[in-house]
Amino acid sequence: MVTSIVFYAVAALIIFAALKMVLSTNLVHSALFMAIAFACIAIIYLLLNADYLAVVQVMVYVGAITILFVFGVMLTKREYIEKSSQFNRYKVYGAIVAAALFIVFALNIFNAKFTLSTAVPPDSTINAISSLLLNDYSIAFQVVGVLLLVATIGAIVIGKGVKSTR
Amino acid sequence: MITLQHYLILAAILFCIGLYGAVSKKNAISVFMCIELMLNSVNINLVAFNRFLNPDVLAGHTFAIFVIAVAACEVAVGLAIIILLYRHRTSTTIDDIDLLKW
Amino acid sequence: MAENALFIILLPLLSFILIVFLTKKAKMLSAMIALAAVLSSAVLSIKIFIEMLSGAEAQEVAVNWLNIPSVGSFRGLEIQMGILIDPLSSLMLVIVTFVATLVILYSLGYMKGDEGFSRYFAYISLFTFSMLGLVVANNYFQMFAFWELVGLCSYLLIGFWFHKPAAADASKKAFITNRWADFGFMTGIILLFVKFGTFNFGELSGLISGASGAGFLALIAALIFVGPIGKSAQFPLHVWLPDAMEGPTPVSALIHAATMVAAGVYLIARGFILFESVPEVLTTMAYIGGFTAIFAASIALVQDDIKRILAFSTLSQLGYMVMAMGLGSLTSGMFHLTTHAFFKALLFLGAGSVIHAVEEQNIFKMGGLKSKMPITTWTFVIGSLALAGIFPLAGFWSKDEILSTALSSGHIGLYILGTVVAFMTAFYMFRLIFTAFFGKKLSDYHAHESGWVMTLPLILLAIMSVLTGFVNSPWFYNTFGKSFGTFIFFGEAEAPHINMAVAGVSTMVALAGIFTAWLLYSKKIVNTAALAKKWNGLYMLLYNKFYIDNLYNWAFDSIMLVSGRAFDWIDHKVIDGMFDGFARLLGIAGRKARVTQTGYLQSYALVIFTAVVIIVIVMSTPLMGGALK
Numbered sequence: 001m002v003t004s005i006v007f008y009a010v011a012a013l014i015i016f017a018a019l020k021m022v023l024s025t026n027l028v029h030s031a032l033f034m035a036i037a038f039a040c041i042a043i044i045y046l047l048l049n050a051d052y053l054a055v056v057q058v059m060v061y062v063g064a065i066t067i068l069f070v071f072g073v074m075l076t077k078r079e080y081i082e083k084s085s086q087f088n089r090y091k092v093y094g095a096i097v098a099a100a101l102f103i104v105f106a107l108n109i110f111n112a113k114f115t116l117s118t119a120v121p122p123d124s125t126i127n128a129i130s131s132l133l134l135n136d137y138s139i140a141f142q143v144v145g146v147l148l149l150v151a152t153i154g155a156i157v158i159g160k161g162v163k164s165t166r
Numbered sequence: 167m168i169t170l171q172h173y174l175i176l177a178a179i180l181f182c183i184g185l186y187g188a189v190s191k192k193n194a195i196s197v198f199m200c201i202e203l204m205l206n207s208v209n210i211n212l213v214a215f216n217r218f219l220n221p222d223v224l225a226g227h228t229f230a231i232f233v234i235a236v237a238a239c240e241v242a243v244g245l246a247i248i249i250l251l252y253r254h255r256t257s258t259t260i261d262d263i264d265l266l267k268w
Numbered sequence: 269m270a271e272n273a274l275f276i277i278l279l280p281l282l283s284f285i286l287i288v289f290l291t292k293k294a295k296m297l298s299a300m301i302a303l304a305a306v307l308s309s310a311v312l313s314i315k316i317f318i319e320m321l322s323g324a325e326a327q328e329v330a331v332n333w334l335n336i337p338s339v340g341s342f343r344g345l346e347i348q349m350g351i352l353i354d355p356l357s358s359l360m361l362v363i364v365t366f367v368a369t370l371v372i373l374y375s376l377g378y379m380k381g382d383e384g385f386s387r388y389f390a391y392i393s394l395f396t397f398s399m400l401g402l403v404v405a406n407n408y409f410q411m412f413a414f415w416e417l418v419g420l421c422s423y424l425l426i427g428f429w430f431h432k433p434a435a436a437d438a439s440k441k442a443f444i445t446n447r448w449a450d451f452g453f454m455t456g457i458i459l460l461f462v463k464f465g466t467f468n469f470g471e472l473s474g475l476i477s478g479a480s481g482a483g484f485l486a487l488i489a490a491l492i493f494v495g496p497i498g499k500s501a502q503f504p505l506h507v508w509l510p511d512a513m514e515g516p517t518p519v520s521a522l523i524h525a526a527t528m529v530a531a532g533v534y535l536i537a538r539g540f541i542l543f544e545s546v547p548e549v550l551t552t553m554a555y556i557g558g559f560t561a562i563f564a565a566s567i568a569l570v571q572d573d574i575k576r577i578l579a580f581s582t583l584s585q586l587g588y589m590v591m592a593m594g595l596g597s598l599t600s601g602m603f604h605l606t607t608h609a610f611f612k613a614l615l616f617l618g619a620g621s622v623i624h625a626v627e628e629q630n631i632f633k634m635g636g637l638k639s640k641m642p643i644t645t646w647t648f649v650i651g652s653l654a655l656a657g658i659f660p661l662a663g664f665w666s667k668d669e670i671l672s673t674a675l676s677s678g679h680i681g682l683y684i685l686g687t688v689v690a691f692m693t694a695f696y697m698f699r700l701i702f703t704a705f706f707g708k709k710l711s712d713y714h715a716h717e718s719g720w721v722m723t724l725p726l727i728l729l730a731i732m733s734v735l736t737g738f739v740n741s742p743w744f745y746n747t748f749g750k751s752f753g754t755f756i757f758f759g760e761a762e763a764p765h766i767n768m769a770v771a772g773v774s775t776m777v778a779l780a781g782i783f784t785a786w787l788l789y790s791k792k793i794v795n796t797a798a799l800a801k802k803w804n805g806l807y808m809l810l811y812n813k814f815y816i817d818n819l820y821n822w823a824f825d826s827i828m829l830v831s832g833r834a835f836d837w838i839d840h841k842v843i844d845g846m847f848d849g850f851a852r853l854l855g856i857a858g859r860k861a862r863v864t865q866t867g868y869l870q871s872y873a874l875v876i877f878t879a880v881v882i883i884v885i886v887m888s889t890p891l892m893g894g895a896l897k
Contacts, residue, residue, distance in 0.1 A: 003168055004167065004168055007168045007172065011172075011176050014176070014180065015176075015179055015180070015183070018179075018180055018183045018184070018203055019183060021187070021199065021200075021203070022183055022184075022186060022187035022191070022200060027193065027195060027196065030196060030199055031199065034199050034202070034203070037203065037206070038206065041206055041209075041210065044173075044176070044210060045210075045213060047168070048173070048213050048214060048217045049217060049221075050213050050217070050227055050230075052227070053209075053213060053227050053230055053231065056231060056234060057209075057234070060234050060238055061202075061206070061234070064238065065202065065237070065238060065241050068241050068242065068245055069195065069198070069199060069241070069245070071245070072195050072198075072245040072248060072249065073195060075249050075252070076195065076248065076249060076252040076258045078257070078258075084193060085191060085192070085193045085195075085196045086191075086192045086193070086259075087190050087191065087192065088190055088191070088192045088260075088261070088870060090189055090190050090870060090871060090874055091190045093874060094185075094186050094189040094190040094870075094874060095186055095190075097185075097186075097189070097874055097877050097878055097881065098182040098183070098185050098186040098877075099182070100881045101181075101182050101185065101877060101880065101881050101884075102178055102179065102182040104881055104884045104885055104888070105174075105178040105181075105182075105884075106175060106178060107888070108884070108888050109171050109174045109175060109178065110171060111888075114170055114218065114219060115219070116170065116218055116219065117218070117219055117220055117221065117222075119220070119221045119222050120221060121217060121221040121222075121224075122221075122222075122224070125224060125227060128223075128224040128227075129224050129227050129228055129231065132223070132224060132225065132228045133228060133231070137228055140232060144232055144235045144236070147235070147236065147239055148235065148238070148239055150239075151238075151239030151240075151242050151243050152242065154242075154243050154246070155242040155243050155245075155246040156246075158243065158246040158247055158250055159246040159249060159250065161250060161253065185877060188870070188873065189870045189873050189874050189877070190870070197870075260869065260870070261868075264867075
């Protein structure tokens with residue numbers, strides 16, 4: 001009962017935030033609404049018994065990525081911040097395609113037959129996740145580590161720019 | 167009673183909104199933000215499926231963690247590129263990035 | 269024997285190739301090559317002829333030129349190239365090569381100083397090759413191919429002095445008129461093949477005799493006869509022959525008197541079994557021939573150009589030949605062809621000698637040539653007597669045969685017509701002689717006898733004109749047991765005999781013609797000019813060749829050119845428009861399709877997602893295993 005109310009409220013909030021994020025022409029507003037959406041998605045994770053993932057979501061997305069976006073907005077200055085995020089000529093056509101895609105997804109979702117399982121999720125997700133990460137998916141784990149390193153170095157190199165004179 | 171379909175529909179809505187933003191915004195950073203939204207909706211999908219179809223093995227969570235990690239890398243590098251572009255062209259509008267066009 | 273025939277045909281072709289590619293600059297050498305080639309062919313032809321005379325069997329050699337086998341219900345096509353040596357073709361070989369040799373010898377003198385000297389001999393060699401190939405052909409297809417080739421050579425030779433507009437027009441007229449005839453001929457041959465499945469004369473003769481479907485056969489025979497109507501210049505396709513006189517006179521002698529125009533008659537003789545099985549076509553042929561004879565003779569009465577008179581005379585005699593064939597007598601037709609070849613060639617060469625000396629073609633500007641050019645004059649007189657049919661010269665025997673055939677087959681009308689034409693023939697020929705050769709000089713000209721190169725052929729032909737007739741006379745038959753009629757015949761051999769009544773009437777009629785001409789043009793008892801003025805309408809009608817040329821011109825302008833313009837419009841606007849429009853359509857489609865290439869990333873993304881939507885819809889239908897209805 002409570003979960004239903006919470007779910008519907010949070011879902012509404014997410015959708016509202018997402019819509020505002022897309023429809024707003026102010027970049028900073030977009031970033032703000034994006035942060036709200038991310039935070040509410042963390043609550044959704046909690047509803048799904050994914051406690052570790054919720055925390056990771058908040059830490060990484062809200063804490064880091066949103067800040068990154070704000071930095072990006074800050075470093076790319078322009079004249080009018082209110083008009084910084086305009087629409088291009090595919091405003092209407094894109095809406096039609098998105099709506100069509102949603103309708104198709106919805107139809108499929110409602111007509112699909114899922115075999116729901118009656119098992120119980122584990123108490124401590126972090127134990128299960130860590131055992132999976134370090135045993136079954138250890139290679140992928142290591143690769144993601146390397147990827148993070150590469151991305152960091154790459155971002156620094158690109159951000160620094162090339163010296164124009166030697 | 168919140169069933170699997172609820173979460174899936176929520177994810178679908180988010181995905182479509184993100185898609186709409188990705189194709190119709192002029193600013194590169196806006197497009198980026200919408201892409202992040204799409205990635206998040208995929209995450210919701212993964213976790214929901216895991217929770218309702220096979221809660222024993224948390225493969226969905228693991229996958230979602232990987233998605234988050236890769237998304238973070240992508241944002242870092244992508245924003246670095248956008249800032250570099252801004253330095254050269256003093257604009258982040260996608261239309262203005264047309265050096266390769268004749 | 270047939271191998272020799274191959275040489276006979278190929279030597280003139282070799283001469284043509286040599287002259288065109290090698291010796292064009294060396295004029296005398298070219299002429300000698302031509303003369304040597306045709307002379308050798310003549311010698312070989314005489315050899316073959318003697319062999320045939322002494323009773324050799326007819327021989328046929330052929331190679332398969334095109335062989336498309338029958339597949340299922342599609343009938344195959346088999347075309348041969350071959351040589352057929354039998355009495356008919358061996359006779360024609362001798363005639364063609366003999367006259368060609370004399371003409372080439374004559375041309376050495378006539379064409380001297382002309383800048384197209386080598387070209388002339390090249391064309392004459394090519395013509396000789398074509399005519400010989402036509403004569404020995406063993407199937408209709410090969411004959412048609414050489415028929416066309418002969419037409420081409422005629423075009424080249426008539427228009428020899430091509431910078432003269434009249435000559436260029438005349439050559440075109442000849443070719444186009446023959447094209448009309450050849451179209452009918454070709455259709456006839458194709459239908460023949462459709463019905464019988466072969467072109468070969470020998471095979472056809474077996475198939476035709478027992479053939480059914482008389483109507484179809486009549487159509488085929490009529491169509492094939494259209495060929496000779498054009499080539500042998502019968503009415504209504506006779507219009508090209510008078511204009512063909514624009515070519516050099518030896519050409520007129522060779523082509524338009526002795527050989528090419530005889531090709532039509534030869535074709536009728538070759539395919540006689542086809543015509544004989546359809547009597548209606550034969551009768552039509554006889555009447556067309558007879559009408560042509562009198563039609564042409566009447567025009568010749570009032571012409572004043574020496575070559576035109578001879579041209580219409582040729583037309584008239586060709587009418588005789590076709591009439592003879594039409595009456596069912598192959599022997600008399602071929603006999604007249606043989607004698608006509610000799611004396612008409614003689615007449616033309618004589619006229620050429622006169623023209624070469626006087627440089628004038630109007631007979632009323634000549635007169636009194638007898639004293640200056642005796643050999644020419646007397647050979648010309650011999651030729652005219654032969655043409656008029658005076659005993660015992662060649663024309664008497666052949667014309668007599670035709671007239672008696674007409675009488676004995678019951679066609680009294682044609683007999684009377686033939687006799688009237690005999691009168692007119694004698695009249696106009698001697699009108700020419702009395703005006704041009706005898707009497708006073710009518711204008712100022714310089715004349716001298718031509719050299720031996722030109723007079724030797726005249727003398728030889730004059731001898732032939734005298735002697736050739738005897739081969740079909742009873743004395744010859746009684747002496748040697750053979751005659752023309754036993755050598756060349758259809759059905760059974762015809763022993764010669766003279767119908768005294770017919771012979772008497774025709775001789776009297778010819779003498780009457782000569783006498784009338786003498787009265788009018790030598791004694792001048794009546795002023796012919798005043799006579800012409802009094803009967804002006806008739807005179808103009810005859811002088812302008814019954815205005816047939818004007819009629820054809822008008823028909824051509826109003827029908828052919830108009831329809832030609834219509835087809836041209838269709839070609840330009842409709843057909844070209846279709847293709848241009850197609851190309852333009854492609855351009856438009858391209859321009860419209862270019863719009864999708866925006867170079868804009870987000871539009872590409874939109875297209876991708878549109879595709880995704882469609883794919884998901886497609887894949888979720890029950891056909892693809894999805895769950896949606």
